[in-house]
Amino acid sequence: MRFVDEYRDAGQARALSAQMAALCRPGHTYKFMEVCGGHTHTIYKHGLEDYLPEAVTLIHGPGCPVCVIPMGRLDDAIHIAEQPGVIMTSFGDMMRVPGGRGSFLDAKARGADIRMVYSPLDALKIARQNPGRRVVFMAIGFETTAPSTAMTVLRAEAEGIHNFSVFCNHVTIIPAIKAILDSPDLHLDGFIGPGHVSAVIGCRPYEFIAHTYGKPLVVTGFEPLDVLRSVYQILTQLAHGRSQVENQYARVVPWNGNPKALNAISRVMELRPYFEWRGLGSISHSALKMTEKYAAYDAERIFHIPGVRVADPKACQCGEVLKGVLKPWECKVFGTACTPETPIGTCMVSSEGACAAYYNFGRFSRQRVKEATSP
Amino acid sequence: MRFVDEYRDAGQARALSAQMAALCRPGHTYKFMEVCGGHTHTIYKHGLEDYLPEAVTLIHGPGCPVCVIPMGRLDDAIHIAEQPGVIMTSFGDMMRVPGGRGSFLDAKARGADIRMVYSPLDALKIARQNPGRRVVFMAIGFETTAPSTAMTVLRAEAEGIHNFSVFCNHVTIIPAIKAILDSPDLHLDGFIGPGHVSAVIGCRPYEFIAHTYGKPLVVTGFEPLDVLRSVYQILTQLAHGRSQVENQYARVVPWNGNPKALNAISRVMELRPYFEWRGLGSISHSALKMTEKYAAYDAERIFHIPGVRVADPKACQCGEVLKGVLKPWECKVFGTACTPETPIGTCMVSSEGACAAYYNFGRFSRQRVKEATSP
Amino acid sequence: MTTEPSEETTAAWAETAVREAGHLHRPTREDQVLERIERARRGKARIREELITLAHGAGGKATHTLIEAVFLEAFRNPLLEPLADGAVTDGLAITTDSYVVKPLFFPGGDIGDLAVNGTVNDLAMCGATPRHLTASFILEEGLPIADLRRITASMAAAAHAAGVHIVTGDTKVVENGKADGCYITTAGIGALDRGATLSAASVTPGDAVIVSGPIGDHGMTIMLARGELDLEAHLTSDTAPLHDLTGRLLAACGDGVRCLRDATRGGVATVLNEIAAASRTCVVLDENAVPVRPQVRGACELLGIDPLYVACEGRMVAVVAPHRADAALDALRSHPLGTDAALIGRAGDDPPGLVLLKTCFGGTRIVDLLVGDPLPRIC
Amino acid sequence: MTTEPSEETTAAWAETAVREAGHLHRPTREDQVLERIERARRGKARIREELITLAHGAGGKATHTLIEAVFLEAFRNPLLEPLADGAVTDGLAITTDSYVVKPLFFPGGDIGDLAVNGTVNDLAMCGATPRHLTASFILEEGLPIADLRRITASMAAAAHAAGVHIVTGDTKVVENGKADGCYITTAGIGALDRGATLSAASVTPGDAVIVSGPIGDHGMTIMLARGELDLEAHLTSDTAPLHDLTGRLLAACGDGVRCLRDATRGGVATVLNEIAAASRTCVVLDENAVPVRPQVRGACELLGIDPLYVACEGRMVAVVAPHRADAALDALRSHPLGTDAALIGRAGDDPPGLVLLKTCFGGTRIVDLLVGDPLPRIC
Amino acid sequence: MCLGIPGEIAEILPDHPDLAMVDISGVRRAINIGLLDREDLAPGDWVLIHVGFALSKIDEEEAAAALDFLRSIGDPYEDEIAALRESTIEQG
Amino acid sequence: MCLGIPGEIAEILPDHPDLAMVDISGVRRAINIGLLDREDLAPGDWVLIHVGFALSKIDEEEAAAALDFLRSIGDPYEDEIAALRESTIEQG
Ligand code: SF4
Ligand code: SF4
């Protein structure tokens, strides 16, 4: 596959790896956060840690749009799905995520009509095909996904489809990064910046990180060489005492983002005063809701929503994992009480979460495996 | 079973049989019509013909409420059943009867929600349990059944249930008997009168048959000895040159019928100017419809009904069978093209129809069977 | 009394026939029509419908037509051809059935023991000793796992009682609204170690027709358990494994046993029609001899249904040679599952392929295959 | 270049490991945690859910838990215990599967040939020659009879191709909305006449892991054929009977063949996890060696699905002794159904019970059982 | 037409104005008695049931009279047949 | 987060204002291109696809430049490794 396979070359990875090792100051350790769950996934799926200098630790950030949805919010969605005549539509990612009353899959088993879609446009199509039903799209995702939801609402409006609405859970990445940067117990040396969010918002919004907080940030693609190259670039900045926003992913990310996409969002949505993030707590201006003008497409307004808040379980140490204070396996419940089948904390709920990725892909002793797989 | 088993005694049947033979005038033959399909069923199910004098032939009349529904009327019912949100309810008898577009069972197979009920009250219960659906009761039957439908509508009104309606196909027996008496090619010597209709209308309405047409009529119960006794009574009247209305079934039928039941009918229903009977054609004032006052419970008013008329097939010789001109097996298509699985004419559509009863229960040579079953 | 009734017009034929001469019989015009009809009925099965309806699953005419016109037509081979309870080959009997009962739990049993007993019984009807079962589940999402545990527990108990193991299985889950809680398909393998060669075709005029107990309990229990009819009665399903009962019968009567059939879907009437058709005999039943519980009869009368068509899950029809009838009844009655066994009729020779009933009233009528399920005849 | 990377921090371990000394290994704290987790995973299966969900039918962890905690718990016996493709006893292999595919007809096949091939394959995986099939149908009222004819025709053709007969069957019809057109359950009996003793438990470190062809064709074809994703591709199901291929393999390698598994529900990854768990070996795969068609890969990338978990219906995993690997590949490749057979990995000894993947990128990761179906990871 | 079955009233249901529990050979169903006079009915009475409604109260006297008639012609005849049969056997 | 996959535009669909048929390794889907400038797109162009929308047109020059950089450090290293390996074999 073009624009994919070129970035999976093991030979070049070995070369980068050697270069990176050379960039590390002896005796020094480095902690970089990949904000985006997509990167976490890439790192584990390709076994990328085998190429990282020992001195470099990657901290898996909060950028998994599935993981950050608070349980109460999912309970609200299930409540909507259980109303008579409703068809709830959702990306596959969300189906197995447990709320306080189980997951979408559980609700479906209890009888709710919940369907998986690939695109919000598919949800709209279902609405078109089922005029007697009320079709709700469970909208999740960062700025990457919000424009698609917005475009779908605009299309519903243009076509005069009135049995379609959006349960809007879109979140914005900058306030979350800022919340992490402001937390006292955190030590980070740089950021692997989210590639696809940046395709929409561009690179400028990160500049405060480089300027105010003095941390390098490299906007990064999702193939393994993209990530390695990005680590290489951060290490280079650090070696040269720089802190800048760089764009490793220029083939996809224009420096100024996608103005049409930003425009679509702003036509249909506006910032919420605050939104609760699972594992991180309430963050102000960190999420989007439908505007008054599109109230007719706003499931939050159409349906009476209980709005129950479910506290994160006590055993959960996700906050520490998200900030890099603990490694996933250092959490007391990791792998025993907390597994992908029965997640306790947010980092376990989707395969992009730090704990789930480590559990699914990295749950083995690298030392022993080296022995097992050596020819 | 009390009031059942006493009337199934073979010994007493043999005695009655002997008495009847004695009542027959030598060289004379007798044709009696059992108006009611229930009697037809009894006659075949119990093998009652084995007890009849050779001179007596029973003609199976039009009194099967299922058989007389014209195909177009069933198509209308299926049309209603196929409207969105509708639950059609029907007695089991009606489920397999074919209209122009197949039967209720076929429509159900195509996706319509059609349910079998034992009582119209069960249909009302379904309406109560499914407030979001529109429940229609396919009302069929003679005066016996009409009061139950009427009572159910009155109860729906009392309970304020608004998602229940009746597709009214109730018919009245007297006009049908009169139509048969008036047909030129018919020769009948007496009538076995319908027992359960008479439990509602009483015995008086038949008096014109005895007085104007000079034919004996005996209101008759449904056990085999009831029917034999009734034939005996008719033969007795004929032997004595009498023609009267007699009530063989006095344990159930009061001479004046059931005033409460008649009242229930008249509160909710009124006579139609005319109604088409399958096999007999249009008969004036022979059926009931909902009154204006109960329009809200009248499926005929609530739903747009195509009202298609489907002509009886050409091959059909039901008219002749119903009048006793032909025996069922004398019809050209009997048992080959016309069977209970693929009925062509009305007499084959329900097990109470003359042809179906003969096909299902009597389709064997009595002479050969005598040899086969003799000890 | 002076007028002895003529033989033609009264039921006295039963007595007078004794005095009658030979079997000389000149066909009337009615006979000719009936003959034509029988020829039409024996012709190749043809499906006229375009869609599957519930009738195709009821065990009656529609089912037979579907099986002959579609399944047998497509799969035809000598083992399948007899369309018996199972296939018999190489010393083995093989059978399968799917179970789709609603409700899943009912007085006297549940879908689990039904699925085990039903397949054990089909093996038993082949004259085999049941050995191994397979069990395949189609579960509807939303089925309570507690229900599934209850079902598997009764399967295990039923298997234990029948001396078989469930040796392999499969599980599929379908979406809500694509099943009805739980469907189970069992297949079974039995050893043909009882020396019996059973077949419906071997039934011969004169043979005795026996039923192992009261009929219709299962079907009526299910009908009532659905709750739609709002009827209540103390009735329980007769579901039971019959391999031990058949073992005892075969031990007592050896090859005097012609044919065994469990009277499931379609009831005793359907089984007897299959036997009459396969053997070209005429089965003549005595309505008075057919054991039916009062409650089953009451519900049947109320609904206008004939108990002969109501399903059993622990009753069988056995056809035995005339001289073994008493031994057969003794053997059956000595077993707890056969205490009410009854001789209900005989095979005759004419008219071939028909089942006739001498009614309790002394008349005679046909007991034909139904098209589909027995529908309540209410109005 | 002056700084050769340290063995700890680069993927150069593949080379440097050659030069390494013995297997001395001091467990770190992470190792201890991992050990605790493995113990927890090996513990008795427990179901936490109250209701059946689709995950229980997907073939992954939830299915395994359900089978062990409910079915095995209730039915436990020595033949069932290995939970293999079929049970093996008295020279016979016995298997069953239910088929619930949607749509009923798809590029390359339909539910009919699937139901025959699937059961033929399970027998073949036992090392048996398929002999007899049973077929039980659950039909939804409203199914066009023409569709049923198409299905039975392809069953007949598939049975003919596999040299088996459908010797007995059953048909049930359920109400509209209680099935999805047609469900088929087949059971199969095979003769263990090939002299092979196959079991997942017999897999030994060093054994070669072979797959008989490109993976994921069936699953992806079905996903596309549903039309919900609006994806188009020239893809056809790989449904095929593998008995002939296994016959050739067994003839060539004799008891060098340890274990055969058709990679159906849950795909190659699930089968390998079962093998690793049963044999307590560590299966190490080479991602570069796993054959995947470009369209399957394209669709997988688009949906965020790993092809290792996508179902095949005509591919198998064969584990063979090291010295028979070449012979096995030759035998498979000489057969039309095995032309693209590939050696995709090896069994190792540590960590036991895990499947590891050497990624195309040179890294290593676990390939675990999924909880349920692979869900698209889109956003 | 119109299947009607006799059933025995087991109980007039107190909470429902028009319902009685009726027994048919051990099978029970709540039957609507709104078409009859409630005061006229008591447990032990028999009614004719049609589609869930009691259509008529069964008149025991009329029933007994009808049976008496049947017996009046049936019994002598049966005696005669029995005599005939015996004489046949003696002949045979 | 936010799975994005490159695909090649096969055809701009004429009847639908915002749709293009896009090819991903032989798999085709109609993709909404309403977030990009239509005039800017032609068959043969590559776009990044996310949840059914083209989010970005892939810049081939940037892609080439990035690959050039990777090769610039990768290739010499690979040569060195190959040399090292050979010398190891010679030794061994
Ligand atoms: S193991 Fe579970 S609770 Fe612990 S940090 Fe990870 S996700 Fe949170
Ligand atoms: S055989 Fe059919 S067409 Fe002929 S009279 Fe009877 S019902 Fe009518």
Ligand SMILES: [Mg+2]
């Ligand atoms: Mg059977």
Ligand SMILES: [Mg+2]
């Ligand atoms: Mg069977």
Ligand SMILES: [Mg+2]
């Ligand atoms: Mg069976």
Ligand SMILES: [Mg+2]
């Ligand atoms: Mg299986």
Ligand SMILES: [Mg+2]
């Ligand atoms: Mg359901």
Ligand SMILES: [Mg+2]
């Ligand atoms: Mg298998």
Ligand SMILES: [Mg+2]
């Ligand atoms: Mg199997």
Ligand SMILES: [Mg+2]
């Ligand atoms: Mg299988």
Ligand SMILES: [Mg+2]
């Ligand atoms: Mg069967």
Ligand SMILES: [Mg+2]
């Ligand atoms: Mg359906």
